[in-house]
Amino acid sequence: MLLELEHVAAAYGPVQVLEDVSLSVPEGSAVGILGANGAGKTTTLRAISGTVRVPSGSIRFKGNDIRGKRPELVAALGIAHVPEGRGALANLTVQENLRVGAYLRKDRAGIESDIAFLLDLFPNLERRYGSNGSALSGGEQQMMAIGRAFMAKPTLLVLDEPSLGLAPSTAKTVYTAIARLRDETGISMLVVEQNANLAFSVVDSAVVLETGRSVLTGSTAELRGNDEIRRAYLGG
């Protein structure tokens, strides 16, 4: 198992957000996290990348305990987190944002070929290559954020609501690119998404969160067949 969370709890100060979350991401697969607002989807991702305190539970990545490790160490181990709100470096150009993503890499040739791959995947970024992050549209910023995470050459790509705040057509473009990224590189993914239809276009299985607990896990097909899931997340 690439990533395994068991009975993870997490809190922001006195406010407990995660009560008991368990999930696992097998090597090479893409797993979705579904749930309503406030269910703890984003916090689950933050617990993994070390940006929120995790008082109990275990988080193992490639067999190593990563619970409580600082974000830069988690990143160095091969987890690239595209945060909610995209985390664009607003005063840096698209090119510089991508190079920041590759900060820990030493293989120059690999970096250049990955940038070329990304610019092919996201033609918008090629057009805006010299523009500052702040000058990009929401969709372009999302593409840049995914690109920056990918540039780290991670084993696991963690995406927090890539469709948030995007027009439906833009969200679809972003997901098409994510699917292609997965097909062409075989990278493992953990994707938080409120729009289950979009998530299902990429993931093999998903876990459903309710008020800080993981309540249901299943393959995409199983979840599609579940009436409750259909009503709650797939629009009937």
Next chain:
Amino acid sequence: MNGFGTFVQLVADGLAQGSLYAALALAIVLVNQATGLINFAQGGMAVLGSYIGMSVGNLLVPTNLILGVLIGIIVAVAASFGLGALIERFVMRRFQGGEEDTKVVATIGLLTLITGIIALIWGYNFLPYPFFFNTGLSFTVGGIAISLWSLTTFLTIVALMIVLQLLFTRTKVGLGLRAVADNPNSSALSGIRVGRMLMIGWGLAAALGTIAGILLAAKAQLNPGNFDAILVYALAAVIIGGVDSPSARSSRPSRSRCSRTSPAPMSPGSATT
């Protein structure tokens, strides 16, 4: 001397003086960019670095003037870099996540502490700084006397700014520094060690300030309060230039500086100059 000649000389001196303000202002901005706070101890740190340079210089100058001064400067700059980094790591980091006001007050406390330490070791008297040449020297171009110190100071600061610009735009460390200044949380997700970048930022600022401190001390001698007044002008430059832009910082202080040196001697009341 005619009025125009005086004017040109004052402009030259003003540019030199102003580049010192610019250097200190830039140091303040480097820290502000990385941490979002104004370091009131920046001038005090620069003066401490200068004292270290003076002590090392005084030890070595009897054997070789140029080499002695140079080694003094190198030691001072290296020590300041280390000191700046250590202050970030062991003093300022403790205030992380706290009130902004608390951090700023902490830097004022640091200024008081550093000034006290300097006075304890070296005393309050003005001490001469051993320098490459007599800073009273000047040369004449077209009948206008230009101070050698002014020229040296101006060119040194301009060169430093170019070097810093290259550091920020052409190197990996520079990219990391800018990324952390832009969004530390997001930078950490890319594996950049934010704490280390903050230490480097503080170190660079301290080293830059020390060079300005040495140039000032070479002309005006060393005193624990050397940068107290200059800090005010540097802060003015920071505010006029925009606290978040190093490039604006380095270009605009020349203006604030010219207006400080020039008007007084040129005013009607002092026409005798």
